[in-house]
Amino acid sequence: MANVVEVESLSKSYGSVRAADGVSFVVSEGEIFGMVGPNGAGKTTTIECVEGLRRPDTGRVRVLGQDPLAERQAVAERIGVQLQASNLPGRIRVGEALELMASFYMRRADTGSLLERLGLEEKRKAPVAKLSGGQKQRLFIALALVNQPEVVFFDELTTGLDPQARRSMWDLVREVRDQGRTVFLTTHFMEEAERLCDRVAIMDHGKIVALDTPEALIHSLDVGHRVVFTVTDGGQGLSLESLPGVERVEMSGERVTVTGRGEGFISTVIGALEKSRVPFRDLRTEQPTLEDVFLTLTGREMRE
Amino acid sequence: MRGLKQLTLVMFRLYLREPVATFFTLAFPPMLVLLFGAIYGNDPTPLFGGRGSMDVSVPTYVGLILGSIAFLGVPITTAGYREQGILRRFRATPMRPLTYIIADVLTNLLMTGLGMVLLVLVGWLIYRVRFEGSILSIGLATLLGGLAMFAIGYLIACAAPGARMAQVIGMVIFYPMMFLSGAGMPIELLPETLRRVSNFLPLTYVVRLVRGLWFGDPWSEHWLEVAVLGGILAVCALLDARLFRWE
Numbered sequence: 001m002a003n004v005v006e007v008e009s010l011s012k013s014y015g016s017v018r019a020a021d022g023v024s025f026v027v028s029e030g031e032i033f034g035m036v037g038p039n040g041a042g043k044t045t046t047i048e049c050v051e052g053l054r055r056p057d058t059g060r061v062r063v064l065g066q067d068p069l070a071e072r073q074a075v076a077e078r079i080g081v082q083l084q085a086s087n088l089p090g091r092i093r094v095g096e097a098l099e100l101m102a103s104f105y106m107r108r109a110d111t112g113s114l115l116e117r118l119g120l121e122e123k124r125k126a127p128v129a130k131l132s133g134g135q136k137q138r139l140f141i142a143l144a145l146v147n148q149p150e151v152v153f154f155d156e157l158t159t160g161l162d163p164q165a166r167r168s169m170w171d172l173v174r175e176v177r178d179q180g181r182t183v184f185l186t187t188h189f190m191e192e193a194e195r196l197c198d199r200v201a202i203m204d205h206g207k208i209v210a211l212d213t214p215e216a217l218i219h220s221l222d223v224g225h226r227v228v229f230t231v232t233d234g235g236q237g238l239s240l241e242s243l244p245g246v247e248r249v250e251m252s253g254e255r256v257t258v259t260g261r262g263e264g265f266i267s268t269v270i271g272a273l274e275k276s277r278v279p280f281r282d283l284r285t286e287q288p289t290l291e292d293v294f295l296t297l298t299g300r301e302m303r304e
Numbered sequence: 305m306r307g308l309k310q311l312t313l314v315m316f317r318l319y320l321r322e323p324v325a326t327f328f329t330l331a332f333p334p335m336l337v338l339l340f341g342a343i344y345g346n347d348p349t350p351l352f353g354g355r356g357s358m359d360v361s362v363p364t365y366v367g368l369i370l371g372s373i374a375f376l377g378v379p380i381t382t383a384g385y386r387e388q389g390i391l392r393r394f395r396a397t398p399m400r401p402l403t404y405i406i407a408d409v410l411t412n413l414l415m416t417g418l419g420m421v422l423l424v425l426v427g428w429l430i431y432r433v434r435f436e437g438s439i440l441s442i443g444l445a446t447l448l449g450g451l452a453m454f455a456i457g458y459l460i461a462c463a464a465p466g467a468r469m470a471q472v473i474g475m476v477i478f479y480p481m482m483f484l485s486g487a488g489m490p491i492e493l494l495p496e497t498l499r500r501v502s503n504f505l506p507l508t509y510v511v512r513l514v515r516g517l518w519f520g521d522p523w524s525e526h527w528l529e530v531a532v533l534g535g536i537l538a539v540c541a542l543l544d545a546r547l548f549r550w551e
């Protein structure tokens with residue numbers, strides 16, 4: 001698969017702050033590539049260097065084989081961009097904004113069907129200032145697609161949206177990829193990266209601390225799965241410690257937490273529970289998430 | 305220059321949707337004609353060389369139109385667009401920076417033209433104000449004066465961190481100049497000392513040039529104004545190109 005984005009040893013400082021510090025990665029054609037990390041980790045600096053909006057201090061950036069700064073026009077023609085801190089004039093109408101942006105490109109999408117696909121058809125005549133947060137983000141997605149780009153960049157697309165609107169954004173991003181476009185996004189929601197991205201780069205203090213598929217990242221942690229349940233009669237006669245794969249059994253009141261690892265760990269525990277005839281309820285399993293990966297790699301919680 | 309036409313069209317519409325800016329550019333000057341016309345009338349007076357008060361006021365109000373666009377409209381819009389990240393959004397497209405500036409200048413010139421038509425129409429319908437020059441000359445003078453003043457306006461936008469500050473700077477510059485340059489009222493009404501102050505105000509040269517040509521002066525009598533405005537335009541445009549920030 002071809003590399004759509006190539007970044008080699010990218011560094012960029014603002015005063016004494018090293019916003020990006022020797023960042024290297026590639027984005028392959030057709031994937032959803034995510035850059036995740038807390039605010040200030042250097043995600044926006046990196047993505048904007050790739051978009052050609054910022055000049056790196058050192059390092060090499062290629063987008064679709066071209067230099068986004070030296071060949072600005074040519075690259076801008078082929079990419080779609082949604083910026084974190086940008087806006088439109090409040091009094092411009094949705095349809096006008098789309099037509100205006102389309103007029104800057106040689107290759108143009110059909111703006112009518114774009115509005116329809118993003119559920120903004122009825123808002124065509126509405127001033128941008130009157131749109132809700134979710135509608136505004138959908139419009140910014142539409143603007144990023146107006147030139148039928150080969151790569152689309154989304155910077156913190158779902159920040160400030162409620163959970164429902166966030167989920168519908170995910171569907172839209174998947175749709176964009178399913179049309180054969182490559183997606184490069186940044187987010188500070190670990191869950192978003194885990195659910196949405198094919199590959200994730202975890203960033204902290206301007207550096208990429210890990211880069212792989214979400215599954216591989218979680219797997220690499222080698223932390224146990226957990227089975228949690230509540231017993232009603234004090235758990236008499238329960239002996240789970242000796243089961244294969246079980247590492248630890250903790251009881252706190254009626255709550256039992258079994259930690260362990262291995263292929264059949266969860267089914268082994270549940271099977272043994274059934275057989276022991278100990279009454280239990282509220283059983284759930286807990287798997288490690290990207291959140292745990294971040295915690296392990298950086299020693300810090302990743303909080304919004 | 306792809307997108308220039310579309311961008312100019314949208315910016316023109318956005319201007320018209322901005323009630324305050326539209327008021328100052330389109331409605332305010334004709335309102336002044338009605339107000340001061342009602343007070344002073346348009347009888348010929350020796351003070352204005354045998355012309356009436358409104359004869360003289362209509363061409364000077366062209367300076368008012370240009371001033372309000374250049375010192376309020378341009379800085380507030382430009383600094384505001386930068387502050388809100390609107391310029392950034394444009395930067396992320398293949399549109400060239402020059403396209404944006406040209407579209408903005410064209411929009412402001414269109415608004416100036418529209419304002420002048422309304423002003424002259426009201427002046428002519430009510431007071432039959434005199435026009436003794438050539439339309440071409442007035443057009444060229446307005447173009448030169450407009451470009452020079454807009455160039456100052458962009459400089460204010462460069463200096464101001466945001467729209468609010470741009471508005472403050474613009475008002476501090478424009479409001480005194482409105483009266484002292486002879487744009488808001490004929491210069492003859494000012495005492496001698498204040499008239500000397502007017503020599504240091506850029507808008508004065510626009511008013512003198514437009515007013516002179518309006519009553520048939522040849523361009524040769526106004527080489528000073530042309531030189532001053534040309535100089536302002538050259539220097540400020542150069543500084544604009546150097547200092548203009550997109551974010």
